[in-house]
Amino acid sequence: MLPADKNSGDTLLDALRDAEASTSLRDKVVQRVRSDIVSGRSAPGTMYSVPTLADQLGVSTTPVREALLELSRGGLITPLRNRGFRVEATSLEDLNNLFAVRELLECFAVVSLANQRLTDTGELKARADDVAGAVRRKDVLGYIETDRAFHQALVARAGNPLLTRMIMDLRDGMRLYGIDSAAGRQRQVASVKEHYRLIELAVSGDSQAIADLMRSHITDWKPVFTAALADRLGSDPR
Numbered sequence: 391m392l393p394a395d396k397n398s399g400d401t402l403l404d405a406l407r408d409a410e411a412s413t414s415l416r417d418k419v420v421q422r423v424r425s426d427i428v429s430g431r432s433a434p435g436t437m438y439s440v441p442t443l444a445d446q447l448g449v450s451t452t453p454v455r456e457a458l459l460e461l462s463r464g465g466l467i468t469p470l471r472n473r474g475f476r477v478e479a480t481s482l483e484d485l486n487n488l489f490a491v492r493e494l495l496e497c498f499a500v501v502s503l504a505n506q507r508l509t510d511t512g513e514l515k516a517r518a519d520d521v522a523g524a525v526r527r528k529d530v531l532g533y534i535e536t537d538r539a540f541h542q543a544l545v546a547r548a549g550n551p552l553l554t555r556m557i558m559d560l561r562d563g564m565r566l567y568g569i570d571s572a573a574g575r576q577r578q579v580a581s582v583k584e585h586y587r588l589i590e591l592a593v594s595g596d597s598q599a600i601a602d603l604m605r606s607h608i609t610d611w612k613p614v615f616t617a618a619l620a621d622r623l624g625s626d627p628r
Contacts, residue, residue, distance in 0.1 A: 415449050419457035422447070425531045427466050427477055430567040430618070434479035438467065442474075464562055480565045485619055488564045493608050495557050499545040500588065500604045501597045508547060508592035517543050518585040525578050530570040533578055538562075540585055547592070566611075568618025577614055581607065 423443075426432040444454040458475045461467050467475040508514075517540035524532035538561060546554045568574045584607050591600035 415453035416456045416460070419443070419447065419449070419454050420460055421535055423457060423461060424466065424562060425534045427461075428562070428564065428566045429530060429534060429569055430565065430622070432477050434477050436477040437470075437474045438477070439474040464559060466563065480619070482616065482619060482623065485565065485615060488560055489609065489612050492557070492560050492564070493605055495553065495560070496541075496545065496608060497601045497604050499548045499550070499553055499557060500592065500600045502548040502550070503544070503592045504595050504597040504600045506547075506549070507595045508589070511589050511593060514540070514543055514547075514589050515586070518582070518589065521585055522582045525582055528575070530574075530578075534566065534569070537581070544588065544592075564615075565619065566615060567622060568614045571614065571618060573614045573617075577611055580610070 423432070423438065427436075432438075438458055440451050440455045440458065443458075444451045447454070458467060459469070462469050462475060465478060467477055469475050517536065520536040521533065521540055524536045538558075541561065542554065542558055545557050548554070566574075569578070584603060587603060588600060588607070591603060
């Protein structure tokens with residue numbers, strides 16, 4: 391038997407470490423750009439250049455390009471040949487449709503979870519604590535990411551990966567305009583207690599109460615986002 395090639399093994403380990411580092415950087419770029427777009431800080435029509443963004447973030451172009459391509463598959467941005475990636479606009483109809491489908495799927499997910507009677511709450515409570523911390527710091531972008539992480543962990547507990555992926559794709563495609571307004575900050579504060587209550591209801595198995603809470607948890611944001619988007623579009627939110 392020939393001895394193992396140590397240099398070959400080291401090369402493989404180095405390649406794996408590089409791949410892990412690239413994935414981590416890509417995920418961080420995805421989070422940063424997605425938060426900027428959905429919060430409205432990057433307005434429709436904004437162009438993202440791979441070299442420029444890589445320079446701003448102090449990373450190589452590879453994870454930036456991969457991140458922007460991932461976001462383009464979700465429809466937030468569109469690649470333009472030799473120009474970069476353009477932030478796409480959204481409409482009131484798009485927003486209303488997203489709310490309608492999110493309400494349907496997320497209520498179904500938490501009812502399924504309640505029917506199973508959640509037992510291990512450690513991770514969810516930690517995620518809820520992260521959201522509470524972001525609200526205390528008045529960190530809007532931090533709130534967006536920690537809230538996303540909480541809801542992903544919550545619906546994933548229902549045990550349906552396809553449902554989780556569909557819900558998160560819908561959430562990631564929703565523009566959260568107005569989230570840093572006075573009304574948006576009030577809604578952030580209110581959502582903190584709701585997260586802990588969702589966990590309690592999942593443990594107690596109260597499917598009706600958890601469905602009602604999730605419904606209001608989602609739809610109470612609707613007037614905030616609708617008014618802000620209508621203002622941007624110069625239209626009547628009704």
